[in-house]
Amino acid sequence: MEPKEPLPPLRETVRAHGLTASKALGQNFLFDEQLLDRIAAIPGDLHGATVFEVGPGPGGLTRALLRAGAKVIAVERDDRCLPLLGELSDAFPDQLTVIADDAMAVDVDTLTGGAPYHIVANLPYNVGTALFTRWLEPAAWPPRWLSLTLMFQQEVAERIVAPVDTSAYGRLAVLAQWRSQARIAMKVHRSAFTPPPKVMSAIVHVTPARQPEGVDPRTLSRLTEKGFGQRRKMLRQSLKTVAGAVDALERLGIDPMRRAETVSVADWIRLAQALR
The missing domain is CATH 3.40.50.150 (Vaccinia Virus protein VP39)
Structure with a gap:
C-alpha cells in the first residue's frame, strides 16, 4: 500500500x-x-x-x-x-x-x-x-x-x-x-x-511444524541447556543433574559417552519423551 x-x-x-x-x-x-x-x-x-x-x-x-x-x-x-x-x-x-x-x-x-x-x-x-x-x-x-x-x-x-x-x-x-x-x-x-x-x-x-507427541518443552529445554552447556563433556557428565537422564540414555541405546553435538534432534526428542 x-x-x-x-x-x-x-x-x-x-x-x-x-x-x-x-x-x-x-x-x-x-x-x-x-x-x-x-x-x-x-x-x-x-x-x-x-x-x-x-x-x-x-x-x-x-x-x-x-x-x-x-x-x-x-x-x-x-x-x-x-x-x-x-x-x-x-x-x-x-x-x-x-x-x-x-x-x-x-x-x-x-x-x-x-x-x-x-x-x-x-x-x-x-x-x-x-x-x-x-x-x-x-x-x-x-x-x-x-x-x-x-x-x-x-x-x-x-x-x-x-x-x-x-x-x-x-x-x-x-x-x-x-x-x-x-x-x-x-x-x-x-x-x-x-x-x-x-x-x-x-x-x-x-x-x-507438527509437535512430536509426549514431549514437555520445558524438559527438552533443560536437557539441551545442560547438554550443550558443557559441550566438551560426555553426556553422562553433562546430564547427570537431570533426574533419570543417564538411565534413559542407556534404555534408548544412546551411548552416554557421546557428546551433545553428536546427538540428533530426533534423539533429543526421544530422550525428552522418556523423561516426561
Whole structure:
C-alpha cells in the first residue's frame, strides 16, 4: 500500500532528525529500500496480516512492511526514534501501532489480541537470541505466530539451521528444529548497514511444524541447556543433574559417552519423551 503522502528517502529523514545508530542498543540501520522490500516479502503475502516488529529504529523495515499492506505493531525502546515512527503512522493511517517499551518486557500474544501474527524484525544483536528462544518455547503449540523472519549475525543464523555433528550444531538448532522448519532465506552483506557491523548478517525464516507427541518443552529445554552447556563433556557428565537422564540414555541405546553435538534432534526428542 502507498503512503497517504509521498515519503522522503529514509536516509534524508534520519539526517533531518539528527539520528545516529546507538551502539549500546545494538543498532545498525538499513537504508536500501529495495533490500527492505525483499525482506518484507519473505513471509509471503502480508496484505491485511498482523506483523510484530522488534526495534524498528527509524522505520526502514517498517516502511517495507506497511507498503506490503501489513498492520504493524512495533515495539521500540529508543525514544529518539519515536518521532520518525510517528510520521510513519501518520503516513499509513490505521496500519501502524508503536509501543515505547522493551521487547523483552511485552507479551506479543496480548498485544495482538490473540489473533495470528507474523514476527519480522532486524533484531538488535544484544537481545536477538534471547527473544528467539522465547518465541520457540511456548507450551501451547502451534504458537500464535505464523512465521518468524529474523535477521541475525550470520554465525547465529548458521547455528539455528545447523545439522547434527557439525561445529555450529547446538541448543539453538535443536530448539529451532524439533517442532519448526528453519532455513536461511537471505544473506545480507555488512556494507548494507549504517554503520557497517564487523560481521555478516543473514535472515532466518521459521515456520511451525507438527509437535512430536509426549514431549514437555520445558524438559527438552533443560536437557539441551545442560547438554550443550558443557559441550566438551560426555553426556553422562553433562546430564547427570537431570533426574533419570543417564538411565534413559542407556534404555534408548544412546551411548552416554557421546557428546551433545553428536546427538540428533530426533534423539533429543526421544530422550525428552522418556523423561516426561
